[in-house]
Amino acid sequence: MMSVHTEHPTSFALSRVEGRGQGDGDAPRSIPELGGSAEPQGSLADFIWFRTGGPAQWLVRPKDEEDLAAFLRDLDSEIPVLPVGVGSNLIVRDGGVPGVVVRLPKSFAKVAVEPGNRVRAGGGAMGITVASKARDSGIAGLEFLRGIPGTTGGAVRMNAGAYGREVSDILIEARIVLRDGTVATWSKGDLGFTYRHSAVPEGAVVVEALFEGVPGDSAAIGAEMDRIAEEREASQPLRSRTGGSTFKNPAGAKAWQLIDAAGCRGLTVGDAQVSEKHCNFLLNLGKANAAQIEALGEEVRRRVREHSGVELEWEIQRVGVAK
Numbered sequence: 475m476m477s478v479h480t481e482h483p484t485s486f487a488l489s490r491v492e493g494r495g496q497g498d499g500d501a502p503r504s505i506p507e508l509g510g511s512a513e514p515q516g517s518l519a520d521f522i523w524f525r526t527g528g529p530a531q532w533l534v535r536p537k538d539e540e541d542l543a544a545f546l547r548d549l550d551s552e553i554p555v556l557p558v559g560v561g562s563n564l565i566v567r568d569g570g571v572p573g574v575v576v577r578l579p580k581s582f583a584k585v586a587v588e589p590g591n592r593v594r595a596g597g598g599a600m601g602i603t604v605a606s607k608a609r610d611s612g613i614a615g616l617e618f619l620r621g622i623p624g625t626t627g628g629a630v631r632m633n634a635g636a637y638g639r640e641v642s643d644i645l646i647e648a649r650i651v652l653r654d655g656t657v658a659t660w661s662k663g664d665l666g667f668t669y670r671h672s673a674v675p676e677g678a679v680v681v682e683a684l685f686e687g688v689p690g691d692s693a694a695i696g697a698e699m700d701r702i703a704e705e706r707e708a709s710q711p712l713r714s715r716t717g718g719s720t721f722k723n724p725a726g727a728k729a730w731q732l733i734d735a736a737g738c739r740g741l742t743v744g745d746a747q748v749s750e751k752h753c754n755f756l757l758n759l760g761k762a763n764a765a766q767i768e769a770l771g772e773e774v775r776r777r778v779r780e781h782s783g784v785e786l787e788w789e790i791q792r793v794g795v796a797k
């Protein structure tokens with residue numbers, strides 16, 4: 475396997491990464507070649523929902539599963555790997571993400587129906603695509619994915635859920651490329667699901683999931699999906715730069731109610747604001763950087779702790795390094 479060494483043209487960009495406070499001593503000197511693409515200083519702010527934050531030291535888009543597996547196998551084990559979907563649950567810190575960020579391209583977004591009311595979805599397939607495929611095939615139970623604006627890989631990793639259902643209710647198994655390049659199929663039991671959490675190991679990429687529903691009427695499933703879409707539109711800032719629910723709901727309580735009661739609705743730090751529409755959502759009103767969004771979240775946690783004694787736990791994944 476060939477490597478991209480520092481004398482390669484991309485090393486120019488890499489040395490700029492080293493100059494940007496991503497830990498000079500830790501900067502990867504080379505990464506293996508792959509069939510897909512590897513972009514040094516790849517912008518994440520271009521696509522993540524908050525539209526802010528620093529770049530990936532390397533933004534890698536593998537061609538297919540074999541390409542990803544070979545790449546991870548040959549990648550220095552010291553180099554951190556972070557998979558991302560569409561960043562609908564991410565704050566990327568302003569200093570960027572050291573190491574490799576893996577983004578699954580379209581080739582990982584296929585969705586197919588299988589016997590037994592099952593739907594097999596690539597890790598890059600969006601929840602709405604999975605739900606729509608199930609609807610078209612008369613498979614009920616996957617409707618909630620309609621309201622979660624992320625990829626299948628992100629949904630498995632986060633055990634995403636809504637309306638009383640979550641991924642662990644419908645998942646049979648997931649195919650995962652582990653950090654060392656091993657490809658494994660993990661059953662639901664292996665994935666250790668709890669509320670908004672799974673045991674997907676650090677640096678491992680979910681490349682496929684097999685879901686199972688129950689027989690249903692396509693029209694009724696479609697109507698339920700429309701209801702979910704309307705409800706979301708009415709209650710969430712869907713057209714804003716946001717990261718979804720900021721904090722997990724503490725046992726027996728709703729995070730938004732605690733935040734509201736602590737007087738945080740509409741609170742701002744620079745251009746970062748607690749949504750007026752749904753106060754468990756933080757917004758980037760335009761020019762907020764990640765540090766301001768994170769500081770706002772910490773201020774909300776402090777006020778809620780003071781007001782109700784509850785310690786809110788971040789649901790949004792905060793990644794990368796501060797500037």
Ligand SMILES: Cc1cc2nc3c(=O)[nH]c(=O)nc-3n(C[C@H](O)[C@H](O)[C@H](O)COP(=O)(O)OP(=O)(O)OC[C@H]3O[C@@H](n4cnc5c(N)ncnc54)[C@H](O)[C@@H]3O)c2cc1C
Pocket residue numbers: 523556557558559560561562563564578597598621622623624625626627628629630631632633634635636674678679680681710711712716717718719791
């Ligand atoms: C308007 C809005 C509404 C939302 N509503 C809900 C909701 O109702 N319920 C809910 O649960 N969430 C909700 N979210 C949050 C978010 O959509 C989910 O957490 C979603 O699952 C994140 O998917 P993603 O692909 O964008 O992952 P990202 O945000 O890109 O990443 C989230 C985490 O998943 C990991 N990850 C991403 N892809 C992979 C992969 N292929 N393999 C392994 N790990 C991976 C990342 O490393 C990170 O730790 C909402 C967000 C927004 C913006």
